[in-house]
Amino acid sequence: MSILFDKERETFFLETEHSCYQFRITRHGTLQHLYYGRPVGETCMDYLTRFADRGFSGNPYECRHDRTFSLDLLPQEYSSFGMGDHRVPALKTVLENGSRTAELRYLSHEILPGKLCPEGLPHVRQGHSACETLVVRLFDEVSGLTVKLFYSIFPAEDVIVRSAQIINGSGQKIVLEKAASASIDFPCGQWDLIHFAGRHCMERQPERAALGHHVLSVGSSRGMSSHHNNPFVILCDREVTEDSGDCYGFMLMWSGNHRAEAELDQAGGVRLVMGIHEDGFSWLLEPGESFRTPELILTYAAGGLNALSHNCHRLLRENVCPPEFRHSRRKVLLNNWEATYFDFDTDKILSIAAQAKDLGVDLFVLDDGWFGQRSDDKAGLGDWFVNEKKLPGGLARLGSALNGMGLDFGLWIEPEMVNEDSDLYRAHPDWALRDPGRAPMVARDQLVLDMGRTEVREYLFGCIDRLLKEAPICYLKWDFNRSVANLFSSALPAERQGETATRFMLGTYALLFRLREAHPGVMIEGCAGGGGRFDAGMLFFCPQIWCSDNTDAVQRLRIQKGTSYGYPVFTMGSHVSAVPNHQTGRSVPLGTRAVVALSGTFGYELDPGKLTGAEKAAVRDQIAVFHKYSELIRSGRYYRLDRTEAEEGFTAWAFVSEDRCEALVSVVDTNVEGNPRFHHILLKGLVPDAVYRLEGSDRRFSGAALMYGGYTLPQMFGDYPAAMLHFAADHNAAYDE
Numbered sequence: 252m253s254i255l256f257d258k259e260r261e262t263f264f265l266e267t268e269h270s271c272y273q274f275r276i277t278r279h280g281t282l283q284h285l286y287y288g289r290p291v292g293e294t295c296m297d298y299l300t301r302f303a304d305r306g307f308s309g310n311p312y313e314c315r316h317d318r319t320f321s322l323d324l325l326p327q328e329y330s331s332f333g334m335g336d337h338r339v340p341a342l343k344t345v346l347e348n349g350s351r352t353a354e355l356r357y358l359s360h361e362i363l364p365g366k367l368c369p370e371g372l373p374h375v376r377q378g379h380s381a382c383e384t385l386v387v388r389l390f391d392e393v394s395g396l397t398v399k400l401f402y403s404i405f406p407a408e409d410v411i412v413r414s415a416q417i418i419n420g421s422g423q424k425i426v427l428e429k430a431a432s433a434s435i436d437f438p439c440g441q442w443d444l445i446h447f448a449g450r451h452c453m454e455r456q457p458e459r460a461a462l463g464h465h466v467l468s469v470g471s472s473r474g475m476s477s478h479h480n481n482p483f484v485i486l487c488d489r490e491v492t493e494d495s496g497d498c499y500g501f502m503l504m505w506s507g508n509h510r511a512e513a514e515l516d517q518a519g520g521v522r523l524v525m526g527i528h529e530d531g532f533s534w535l536l537e538p539g540e541s542f543r544t545p546e547l548i549l550t551y552a553a554g555g556l557n558a559l560s561h562n563c564h565r566l567l568r569e570n571v572c573p574p575e576f577r578h579s580r581r582k583v584l585l586n587n588w589e590a591t592y593f594d595f596d597t598d599k600i601l602s603i604a605a606q607a608k609d610l611g612v613d614l615f616v617l618d619d620g621w622f623g624q625r626s627d628d629k630a631g632l633g634d635w636f637v638n639e640k641k642l643p644g645g646l647a648r649l650g651s652a653l654n655g656m657g658l659d660f661g662l663w664i665e666p667e668m669v670n671e672d673s674d675l676y677r678a679h680p681d682w683a684l685r686d687p688g689r690a691p692m693v694a695r696d697q698l699v700l701d702m703g704r705t706e707v708r709e710y711l712f713g714c715i716d717r718l719l720k721e722a723p724i725c726y727l728k729w730d731f732n733r734s735v736a737n738l739f740s741s742a743l744p745a746e747r748q749g750e751t752a753t754r755f756m757l758g759t760y761a762l763l764f765r766l767r768e769a770h771p772g773v774m775i776e777g778c779a780g781g782g783g784r785f786d787a788g789m790l791f792f793c794p795q796i797w798c799s800d801n802t803d804a805v806q807r808l809r810i811q812k813g814t815s816y817g818y819p820v821f822t823m824g825s826h827v828s829a830v831p832n833h834q835t836g837r838s839v840p841l842g843t844r845a846v847v848a849l850s851g852t853f854g855y856e857l858d859p860g861k862l863t864g865a866e867k868a869a870v871r872d873q874i875a876v877f878h879k880y881s882e883l884i885r886s887g888r889y890y891r892l893d894r895t896e897a898e899e900g901f902t903a904w905a906f907v908s909e910d911r912c913e914a915l916v917s918v919v920d921t922n923v924e925g926n927p928r929f930h931h932i933l934l935k936g937l938v939p940d941a942v943y944r945l946e947g948s949d950r951r952f953s954g955a956a957l958m959y960g961g962y963t964l965p966q967m968f969g970d971y972p973a974a975m976l977h978f979a980a981d982h983n984a985a986y987d988e
């Protein structure tokens with residue numbers, strides 16, 4: 252049993268294999284958080300709480316002569332605004348009379364087998380995992396508001412999935428101004444917050460900040476999870492390294508506006524609140540209506556950031572990504588975007604495809620420009636009908652020609668967008684989000700469709716379903732190329748306009764649910780101008796996401812490494828592109844470009860006709876390497892090996908098989924110096940007393956030697972040199988001297 256309720260102490264014990272989470276019902280009916288961290292046996296952690304009378308921290312009425320009980324000081328389970336907890340709240344409500352107070356007291360609870368799945372939202376799937384769910388009901392007597400807190404415990408995965416449902420059980424209207432997925436209070440400690448910031452072409456760069464007496468808030472109000480701040484944050488002990496220390500991961504299953512807020516309070520406690528961003532958000536609850544928040548994945552690791560990443564990677568692979576693609580080898584694809592941009596016709600595409608096939612590519616992806624009047628990025632979005640001038644005979648003819656060559660066929664779309672210069676916009680201008688009487692904010696010459704509207708989704712489903720039926724398409728690249736502004740829906744009344752951004756995201760999810768159900772075999776790769784929507788919400792539908800529009804291998808090292816803190820390598824779309832690189836102008840050797848792309852879904856984004864004979868031979872070898880190691884890369888544990896601070900200009904990482912018998916190490920030197928030092932790496936995750944053989948040599952090493960003594964690489968010369976080393980356990984061998 253992973254959930255226990257101790258009646259005598261009125262305390263909940265939630266246990267995973269390597270973590271424990273406790274909270275209790277206080278004598279005044281509030282929920283007090285007690286502990287989250289390493290398992291502590293059966294000890295109830297209530298002894299940690301000391302009560303004191305602190306000035307300016309008030310007391311609930313029923314205990315006003317006991318000045319030591321204050322909601323302002325006690326760690327809470329789900330903080331609400333108005334009753335004297337002056338830290339960041341999880342819940343903000345407005346009643347009809349204007350009151351903004353919510354006072355939540357325990358009402359009841361139940362412990363259910365399995366995982367409850369929130370309707371219409373991406374969620375953690377139970378899959379083959381053991382799981383129990385605790386539902387706690389809280390009630391506000393004055394307003395009639397009920398809040399249900401959900402806790403699904405995945406013991407083997409060391410994961411707790413939290414979410415909340417706010418139900419209006421009153422006879423009046425209640426407006427939600429904020430409804431976070433969860434809040435959690437840590438009573439003491441010295442904490443850092445790590446978050447993943449960036450920009451277009453430079454996504455998910457880790458930033459680590461010490462928490463002080465302020466609210467550290469990171470999020471996105473761009474209508475998308477964004478290039479700028481990812482909905483994944485880590486709270487960790489100040490001493491945490493890649494390989495040691497307490498750390499907690501918080502990953503929101505939501506692809507729209509989001510925010511994480513961390514606050515150090517007057518008593519030395521830290522609160523983290525995470526959920527949908529409250530800027531521009533409101534949700535009207537008529538009597539009887541309810542609102543369900545997205546799920547928040549919580550995971551704890553005592554062994555540092557690598558261990559925390561392993562928890563996230565395993566959960567996303569086994570319990571989030573679509574099961575159809577969980578264990579399948581990814582197809583090596585070639586995408587024509589950087590090869591042709593908008594300038595292509597059937598002959599050019601088939602010529603590129605034939606050469607790609609000859610190199611060993613499995614899947615040809617036709618990118619932007621095949622539809623409507625799309626000769627550049629100013630027109631055509633929304634008109635999802637093939638441009639017969641470019642592609643006579645349409646997608647069916649192209650698809651069958653590709654299939655005839657032995658290639659699968661993939662197609663680019665950007666369903667949530669529309670150009671003003673499109674038949675769709677001319678017919679339905681009200682389908683785009685825009686404020687009445689105001690010129691819209693444009694970006695890349697496009698507007699955003701109101702995905703909350705049923706007729707918009709019907710149109711898009713009809714178009715995509717038709718495309719998938721008329722041509723043999725097995726892959727869609729689902730793009731999204733601007734931030735959302737002008738959050739006004741012509742289909743909603745004034746009092747519901749604050750719901751537009753949330754309904755937009757729910758609408759996109761509804762379309763994705765329907766398409767996945769109608770076409771379960773079609774792989775959808777997520778994309779948003781590269782990695783602008785790289786989050787657990789999209790991964791629920793899309794087993795891989797284009798990691799960045801920046802295909803420069805040297806910069807990709809940083810982008811993919813930053814992404815790896817939360818997300819597994821096999822979800823990161825990564826291609827070998829041409830040099831000089833189109834984003835940076837840099838030239839990186841073909842071999843190094845492949846080493847970097849191999850730590851991703853792997854594919855090419857170039858014109859193979861421009862490769863030399865030697866380069867073509869190298870590409871064939873790279874594809875062979877992919878086939879050889881794809882299972883290890885997909886299912887192995889990923890370790891960041893380099894000590895970035897000390898070894899600037901050198902990046903190393905490894906995949907270690909689950910049985911720890913195999914390790915694939917990749918290294919790239921991005922800063923070769925004169926009289927170069929030898930780079931030295933310490934392997935991780937091996938069996939100390941197993942013997943490993945280095946492929947291509949006679950050397951054998953104990954796991955302990957490779958982990959504690961390490962391995963010294965030969966000097967590396969040239970522009971951005973790279974190497975891959977494969978170690979395999981050799982059970983019959985003796986140690987080398």
Ligand code: DGJ
Binds near residue numbers: 800
């Ligand atoms: C942005 C994507 O990230 C690119 O790969 C490409 O598909 C373009 N959009 C096409 O417009």
